[in-house]
Amino acid sequence: MKKRFQVAIDRELCKGCELCIGVCSIQLLTMTAKLNRKGYHVAESANTKECTGCLKCARMCPEATIEILSEP
Amino acid sequence: MKKRFQVAIDRELCKGCELCIGVCSIQLLTMTAKLNRKGYHVAESANTKECTGCLKCARMCPEATIEILSEP
């Protein structure tokens, strides 16, 4: 059975660098127009349930902002 | 006609290091028991007229103490 994953992005840690965006092969992550308290645009993940658990975005994120949790 | 050379050693500059002694293929140079003002044993050249003008001793002497003059 295919494992399910949850993608959690800590909005306040995100700096909007966009390094996570391109590495996701199924383009799950997008930049938003939203600003966090520091004034950065933040990344968001849509359709979290599609996540394959490749962890690429989490590994790319300089700020360790993205956590991928496998659902049990 | 074979050139003649004169070997002049500045006794006061000599430090008795003996580096000149061995390089002379005809063993023209010898250490003496004499001391110069600084307390060094000094080298001397015997039979200066035998000198072949190879300049090896002059080149070896760290102190530029040995001058080889070719006689005209």
Next chain:
Amino acid sequence: MHERILIAGSGGQGIVSLGKLLAGLAAETIPHVTFFPAYGAEVRGGTSNCQVILSANEIAAPIAEIFDSILVMNQQSAERFLKALDQDGLAIINQSLCNVPAPERHLLIPATEIADRLGSIKAANLVMLGAWLAHKPLIAPTAVENAIASHFHGAAPALATINIKAFRAGLARGG
């Protein structure tokens, strides 16, 4: 005339360049001008602020304690600096990133959002400047626009347009 201005915000908000721009333009017509940037740290991402003093007379102490105008661009700066506003002073507050009560001397402007909509959040500082100038007409708006145009000349004409628009939006909002 003795106008003490404080501009404050976070590292990347163009606080220091705004202060420099203001001081440079002011110095063309006002006899005594000092500009002083305070770097929070020799590091990235901290807070940033600067002071500009414009005066008809010699400025003995180039550092003010209370200010006639305060422009704050983020929450931290608002919390830290607004208390230094003179009782008759004017505060311009970047509402996009600050959450402060707004008594009458406070002018709230969503500068970052305005700038973002115009194409670059980096232009928020000019929104702030525009709003301030609307209340304190110490510099001619055309002089500001010329300065922006020549600053971005060549390198990025598109940016010049965005920044001028931002400035005008501020001017309009402030008025």
Next chain:
Amino acid sequence: MHERILIAGSGGQGIVSLGKLLAGLAAETIPHVTFFPAYGAEVRGGTSNCQVILSANEIAAPIAEIFDSILVMNQQSAERFLKALDQDGLAIINQSLCNVPAPERHLLIPATEIADRLGSIKAANLVMLGAWLAHKPLIAPTAVENAIASHFHGAAPALATINIKAFRAGLARGG
């Protein structure tokens, strides 16, 4: 008892080691001892000198201006230092390398030549020591010989012999 001794010569003559030897042996029996080497320069080949003070009482100033004994081993040192000899003082002069007039307080010893003949010009310093001890019996000659023997122990027994001979030659010459 308050004996101020100066030993001087050129860099390679073992001036400092002689001073150290003397001070070390003296300290075994004499309550107050200082030894001070003066390096001419942080470089090779300059002159070298040292002072030893032996005293029954505390030595306030560990530096003397005039000396009870002066041992000079080369011309430069002789010229420089002999004038610092106390009027009742004793000078031991290495005749091999010094050319000085010899008033009665001056003892001329061809120390370098003696040492050379014994097998090492480096032992000239011990010739000097021997000659001095002959006049100022402040240390037992056997103590000196033991110290020499143990110094060269292992490394170079042949050198120990040469040096002891040199010392004895000095002792004999001095007497």
Next chain:
Amino acid sequence: MKTTKSGYRRPASLTKAPMHYCAGCGHSTAHKLLAEVLDELEISERTIGVAPVGCAVLAYFYLKCDIAEAAHGRTPAVATGIKRALPDRIVFSYQGDGDLAAIGLAETIHAANRGEQITVVFINNTVYGMTGGQMAPTTLVGQVTATSPSGRESATMGGPLRMCELLNTLDQPYYIERVALDSHAGVLATKKALRTAFQAQVEGRGYSFVEILSACPTYFHRSPLESLKFVGGEMAKQFPVRIFRKEGVALHA
């Protein structure tokens, strides 16, 4: 906390504090990877890091291990002092190119030459970040910086120093590798290099050195994504990414 196929969590050795680095800065990624390695080797409680003067001077806010702050460039000498005093601790220095290759070049080479049992993490971003984007010893020829406003010109300013190559002429180092934080693969390689380097120290094998080609978007005057391209492109061309020394043996290219 291990990063396995089963997920990714913020490493335990990384504090919760937001890092002050600019968006897309390689320091952030390097810190994160360092924290992962401290977690995986379970050494954070016996590790002492030495932070440089440079953008990473505040590393103690982020890394959950003891951290000292060295004078600019003296970082490996400080690490030497710590390691010699406490030989059973894990000691690393973390340095920028100004710190490591300019003012601290002598300390860098001599610590390596003594084979100090430390790990040196070298962030090569070709500029001085903290002081405002000046030329570094590793600045590329032609690169514009605050102090090479017309681009670095090799005839008067010299060319980029290749530190791995320099250190590889020495006998003592145990492990020397250059990696690039230019892509996902680069992140993985960097992590692996750091792990190897720290592992070597844990096993007492000697001096290890990891050079990380790293983005400084602010002073590259490029976006974070463009900056990664610069790292993987122009930088990696000048600074070949590879293992220079493994288990004490120099591998020649």
Next chain:
Amino acid sequence: MKTTKSGYRRPASLTKAPMHYCAGCGHSTAHKLLAEVLDELEISERTIGVAPVGCAVLAYFYLKCDIAEAAHGRTPAVATGIKRALPDRIVFSYQGDGDLAAIGLAETIHAANRGEQITVVFINNTVYGMTGGQMAPTTLVGQVTATSPSGRESATMGGPLRMCELLNTLDQPYYIERVALDSHAGVLATKKALRTAFQAQVEGRGYSFVEILSACPTYFHRSPLESLKFVGGEMAKQFPVRIFRKEGVALHA
């Protein structure tokens, strides 16, 4: 004054002062050869030398050209300042291994890396002469010195730094050679290397570096003749004598 088959005279660029160096010291020979080269290239009147702190600190007593005295290790930086101020003069630094490879290592490498148009004469005698025979960065493994009384031990003190090899990893240097004052042939080779190095500078070609393996009989604790054997034997084994770079091109061994 040229030294031709017709005789040898004390070079005109050497003063008449007896040198203070110990008997058999390589500094004396190196000074003499330097003076010969200044004579032959006829440059002594436009040459400015920088003497190090080390046994050669008094070089100004012996060499008939303008000479400055640098702080310990800063010799190439001082030479850089002079050459940049007076680009048409001939500028050389003359340095021992402590000066060049320990305290001054950063200055040495950076001057080379900038390709300063200077000539560096490096006397490698494996010890600190002036201060009393302490360990140098070039001390051989096992060699006994005042600060390695049981012999240099590579595990804690490192191994001998090979400066030519280090500098040869840089792009800018024009000429790098190592020679040994171990024999008559070595003297000739040294003279030739010095001549090539200065000639390169006269022609404005760039940075030149000559490492001279040299005897320090006093702290080798050997006679002058035995010292030469040590230079040509154990030292040359550790420090291979050869041209490393010629006309800007690295020659690989």
Next chain:
Amino acid sequence: MKGAVTVESKRVLMTGNEAAAEAAIRAGCQCYFGYPITPQNELIAYMAKHMPAHGRVFIQAESELAAISMVFGASLAGARAMTSSSSPGISLKQEGISYLAGCQLPAVIINVQRGGPGLGNIDPAQGDYFQATKGGGHGDYHIIVLAPASVQEMHDMTFQAFDLADQYRIPVMILADGRVGQMMEPIRLQEGPAPIPPAKPWALTGAKGRAPQCIRSLFLEEGALEKHNLALQECYRRIAAADTKLEETHTADCEWLIAAWGTCGRIGKGAVQKARAQGIKAGLIRPLTLWPFPYERLARLGAQVKALLVVEMNCGQMLEDVRLAVNGATPVHFSGYPGGRVPTVSDVFNALTALVRQ
């Protein structure tokens, strides 16, 4: 000039760092060697841009040690040479400064101080007074130390520094702080042709047509170093006699004297004006040269006033020179701000009135 905006015909708005850099160029500085450090980075950046454009030498050195040594080299070759840094970097230059002083070489060194000790912070501070004036390096020497309080003075003092350095063959330090360095003010630039430095027959330029020369600070011959050091002291006396400079405000009739330097001096002036406005007979003495220090003038003022207040952004450094000058004649009080906080006019005014009320 990058970042400069021309005002009127003759005024330009610049930071103190840029103003100093431009002054050096106008004074004929031929060689600049520096290493980045906040808060003086605008200076090195300015030089990086403008020195090559003027055909002069700019090198970003590998360290402060290398930079000061390059200055040493350029100076001994006869060139006007300068370096700049901030506190920790200036500490690294101490050996080099001692060598420059020992070799009697002219040089200009700018220290835009920051908070210390150690890494401290980069806020304005005045913690390096002792280091600059008493000799942070080894041995008995002095360098001339000038203390600017405005961007105009950063410019003018740097300009003068080159002449002073050449005239006395001595290093001259501009001891500024982050405030003066970072602040922008409209200034009038030094105009006209660059000054012509004096002939430097002592410089090493190659021995053509003369005997070879040496620049050294090693004096091994007996008594030589003592002679040399006494000659240095003699030179220092000449400088003290001719070139001690200070600024006075309302001192003629003052009963309460503030002594302060640099930025604190400027703020002190504000406090004096405030005090005068309230009828307090306050005055200000601001040494423009910290070495040589205006001992004599201060001794006379010390005899005149009821008390002195020394204000510094440190824990009391010039304070000692003031006390040496006053020599017990009147009480000397101190207000110190160590760590980057710049006192305000009110701070100083309050400290003064507290004294008056006592």
Next chain:
Amino acid sequence: MKGAVTVESKRVLMTGNEAAAEAAIRAGCQCYFGYPITPQNELIAYMAKHMPAHGRVFIQAESELAAISMVFGASLAGARAMTSSSSPGISLKQEGISYLAGCQLPAVIINVQRGGPGLGNIDPAQGDYFQATKGGGHGDYHIIVLAPASVQEMHDMTFQAFDLADQYRIPVMILADGRVGQMMEPIRLQEGPAPIPPAKPWALTGAKGRAPQCIRSLFLEEGALEKHNLALQECYRRIAAADTKLEETHTADCEWLIAAWGTCGRIGKGAVQKARAQGIKAGLIRPLTLWPFPYERLARLGAQVKALLVVEMNCGQMLEDVRLAVNGATPVHFSGYPGGRVPTVSDVFNALTALVRQ
């Protein structure tokens, strides 16, 4: 101990340099880092030989900069650490000393001074008083400075230095001169078990069982550096109150006071004895701690005597502290020997009698 000759049961003849080295070992110094320089080479050679034999750390560093930084590292890891050098090398350590002070790290630093400025010469001199006591590095800080006058004091003061350093978390400098370093005298060695250093909970030893710690001198938060600097000053006041040390000779009834430190103090004692022998009421004050300086005791003596004579092997450095202490109460005269000449007893005696005759 190399070069040492055992005398009686308890006396050994050593140079001052060796005596200091042996004291460090007996005080439990765990790490020594040094770089050769005359006139302290016997010290580093001694450590090279004996530290490894005791299982301690010895490194000949690549430079003085590296050496002081290694000391910084070892100290922050909780070890007793030491370095030694001489004037130019000490100048190079100034940044590092400022960092040690800023981080409140204990360390022992020996400066066997030589003549300066620059390369100077290697004769005994006292030209680094200002550097040592006023802070040769940047920022407001002090270090404890001890001034030995004999081989015994080289030994004892070095031994005590480690305890002082740990007690106050401060660098301690032994400010010796070439004479004290090179001289041999028979001394009594510190016996008994090595002192036990205080616990160092601040040290970085790995965060096992506690929160991670940081050793730093960077204080960016607003007001933090000021707070830190005021805390340092508070510590300095405690040290001054508890650990100001001096030696007095014939001061009870003296009318003429010699003030001198180190070697000059010892020679001054000879001059005082000579003066007393001739009926002149001379006395001597010899500060054993140069920082903290015995201002109070000197102020009281200043009120007692007709005049003071300061004798130093420099151009007048401690002189300023003496003048600050005396604060105008009595004339202060000066005899200086800058450049390596050591004054003789007669020199000092003559200077004193010249004063008396005036």
